[in-house]
Amino acid sequence: MESHPMVSGLDNRCDPAAGGGLDAAALSAADRQRLTELRITYPEVEITRELVQRYDVALGRADRRSPAQTLAPVLVYTLLTRPPTPIAELQPAEHDPPTAGPGGGRRVVFGGLTVELIRPVRVGDRLRGVRRVHSIEEKAGRTGPLVIVHWLTEFVDATDALVLRELSRQVIR
Amino acid sequence: VTAGPPRPPAVGAQFTSHHLPDERQLFLFSAVTWNAHRIHYDRAWARHEGHPDLLVHGTLQGGWLAQLAASIAEPWGRVSRFEFRNLAPAYVNQELVATATVTEVEGERVHVSLELRGPQGPVTTGSATLTPDPLTSNPLTPDPLTSNPLTSDALTSGRQTSTPLTPARDGDEGSDA
Numbered sequence: 001m002e003s004h005p006m007v008s009g010l011d012n013r014c015d016p017a018a019g020g021g022l023d024a025a026a027l028s029a030a031d032r033q034r035l036t037e038l039r040i041t042y043p044e045v046e047i048t049r050e051l052v053q054r055y056d057v058a059l060g061r062a063d064r065r066s067p068a069q070t071l072a073p074v075l076v077y078t079l080l081t082r083p084p085t086p087i088a089e090l091q092p093a094e095h096d097p098p099t100a101g102p103g104g105g106r107r108v109v110f111g112g113l114t115v116e117l118i119r120p121v122r123v124g125d126r127l128r129g130v131r132r133v134h135s136i137e138e139k140a141g142r143t144g145p146l147v148i149v150h151w152l153t154e155f156v157d158a159t160d161a162l163v164l165r166e167l168s169r170q171v172i173r
Numbered sequence: 174v175t176a177g178p179p180r181p182p183a184v185g186a187q188f189t190s191h192h193l194p195d196e197r198q199l200f201l202f203s204a205v206t207w208n209a210h211r212i213h214y215d216r217a218w219a220r221h222e223g224h225p226d227l228l229v230h231g232t233l234q235g236g237w238l239a240q241l242a243a244s245i246a247e248p249w250g251r252v253s254r255f256e257f258r259n260l261a262p263a264y265v266n267q268e269l270v271a272t273a274t275v276t277e278v279e280g281e282r283v284h285v286s287l288e289l290r291g292p293q294g295p296v297t298t299g300s301a302t303l304t305p306d307p308l309t310s311n312p313l314t315p316d317p318l319t320s321n322p323l324t325s326d327a328l329t330s331g332r333q334t335s336t337p338l339t340p341a342r343d344g345d346e347g348s349d350a
Binding site: 054055057058059060061070071073074075078079082083084085087090110111112113114115116117120169 | 192194198201202204205206207208209231232233235236237239240242243247251252253254255256257258259299306308
């Protein structure tokens with residue numbers, strides 16, 4: 001099964017590995033357009049019991065779920081949104097390519113998320129998703145100008161029914 | 174994580190969980206989430222970025238809050254909405270305490286506020302909405318020993334609701350976590 005995310009609308013100025021940059025103070029119209037054209041698709045992945053157990057262990061859960069416990073952890077879907085980027089392309093200070101930001105020396109931080117679970121994710125579900133820019137804000141922060149990118153991520157199940165929607169915030173200083 | 178009640182909790186009920194993340198846990202969480210950011214496993218790099226020690230992942234902190242919310246709901250329901258926001262860095266080998274407080278009971282929905290505190294104060298805040306899970310085997314009846322305004326009628330439906338997602342409030346500049 002293909003496990004790499006598919007990215008469209010991403011050119012080298014938005015590729016963190018390429019180090020392209022946004023204007024220091026704000027987004028240009030071209031930068032804004034590039035971001036809004038991004039579409040990242042996450043191929044179908046099964047939420048297996050092993051995946052859930054690994055996530056449980058990483059969270060520090062000491063006990064094992066019983067076979068009757070099929071509800072997956074709330075944020076288990078986040079395991080599906082990290083592209084398996086080749087090591088040579090990883091940037092030491094960036095942690096979520098290709099949505100890691102514009103590069104160019106600007107600092108990108110995670111600003112939290114909101115997730116609505118239309119139905120619970122359960123072991124055995126097969127989920128696939130799409131992430132795109134929902135909105136972009138520019139504002140003055142305590143330490144200078146900020147760009148806040150809101151990313152909307154949606155996952156559907158094998159029947160194409162919407163399972164969850166996530167709105168996450170990315171702050172670019 | 175404190176075991177959740179067999180029935181929906183009343184307003185004001187509190188639940189806590191304690192966490193002491195060490196280097197191994199940060200490594201495992203980086204691995205399972207495919208997170209190569211060096212501030213979580215390379216102490217020298219973390220210091221290079223201006224931190225005194227390895228940072229606890231923001232999503233690990235969020236995961237703990239979600240886990241606590243789920244533990245409250247698990248006997249009778251599930252988490253239908255969850256949000257969190259990192260306020261300040263949290264560092265390896267520091268104890269973090271997650272607290273969930275039931276703030277409102279609205280029909281069949283229970284609203285919970287969430288906070289993770291470190292030695293210096295809150296590091297992550299959030300909230301969750303808990304709703305009955307139609308697949309749970311437990312009866313969805315409120316605890317008669319509390320003043321919970323829930324009613325049995327309100328809780329026996331497995332109706333799922335969907336509300337628009339809205340961006341978090343302004344003023345947050347994010348966290349390196």
